[in-house]
Amino acid sequence: MTEVSIPAPRTREAPAAQRDVRLAPRPPTGRRLRPGPTSARALALGPLLLLVGWTGGSAVGLIDPATLSPPWTVVTTFGELAADGRLQSNLLTSLQRSVAGLVLGVGAGVGLALLAGLTRTGEAIIDGPVQVKRAVPTLALIPLAIIWFGIGEQMKIIVIATSVLIPVYVNTHAALRGVDARYVELAETVGLSRLRFVRQVALPGALPGFFVGLRLAVTVSWTALVVVEQVNATSGIGYLMTQARTYGQTEIIIAGLVVYAVFGLVGDTAVRAIERSALSWRRTLGS
């Protein structure tokens, strides 16, 4: 037998994959339909303009301090409230209420949405009552809630939770219903169990909708908190503001509003950050 040896081809250039190329990010070119990336700084622009207007208006005397206290008074008020500990204790109480209501409401909303979205009986039993609850304003429920649950923490947390439940339920339920039928068919062909179908197809498919609901829920938990604290409370930021109204202290009312605004924004930003990392697979207009 003769052996023929074939010389290996010589390569002059390194293969493309091995060349060390550092690619610099290119500036965007041309007209785009997507709005472009939003930075945290850009998002702060609107609130910042408001602040500048408020400060300027107060400084030149355009804004009457009896109507709206100037920002520096609000700042010193914060200092005083923090010094005597009223700010911290009331803030903590408010936070506890809203977080407890949020957690309970989100859990209940997701649970009910799953039952209604994935089973016929669940849909028949759950959807109607939730839509009815949705039509009733939180404030209108409070007299009944007080009779049922008293005026303690329990009543407040239940009112917040039932308010939070609505946006979570509505959005998660709609998203579950909207999960692409083609994925359901795929799940059937690969023989997914019901449990796995829920975990690997239904829930992730409904996640974008759930986050829409969650963002609304954070805001709702905050607004429901205001309602329960101003109607009947002996502690919390809302109570602080109600007291201030009695004595005409606009600076404390403003301080309370600032707290609500800051925590509302912080809550929303936190949810958006979680949303971005949980939905990193998405390639959409907003990303």
Add this chain to the structure above:
Amino acid sequence: MATDTRELTAVRATTLTRGFGARIVLDSLDLEIAEGEFVALLGRSGSGKSTLLRALAELDDGVAGSGELAVPVERSVVFQDARLLPWARVLDNVVLGLDGPQARERGREALAEVGLGGRERAWPNELSGGEQQRVALARSLVRRPALLLADEPFGALDALTRIRMQELLLELHARHRPAVLLVTHDVDEAVALADRVIVLDTGRIVVDRPIPRGASDAAAHRKHLLAALGVG
């Protein structure tokens, strides 16, 4: 060499009938596919190809019909769209619904087989159309199907990618030998890939033509099939 002339059947459909409302789509159709046989299914648009494939995949609950059907339990489906879960990484898509510690290892091997080794952690959105369809092939293969059902799997791909995918499918069929039913509207694809081509028309099989491997009369087959499809 073979003493037993009866081949084992993977699919046996007898007097299979399916319809939507008053419209009969499959009309008392008989079909057998042998183990390991590669069958291409041609037919005009609306002739019932997908209806037949979905019947064999048992994906047609609620569709009216009758007839007897025997199909293997281990079957997998490749759709025209790759149908990957966009929220699951490539490897998780491949092993969707599989159990056991070896599942992921087998998933990796299947990905390597379709030329996507190293892309396990990519999102489906990051892949091209051809790559996505290769992931779908890997997802089918990893289940070691006795029957592979594919409904125009390359219909949405560009011509070059389609040729590569056809070669890949032939290669995978040669290696794993599942019975294949490939729905296609491309006569050349059918002749190039299949051991046997059937043509569906008004719910019945009007042509059932073996294509011997290595035979060089592709042009004749092509002409015959085009005529059966009412073209040329």
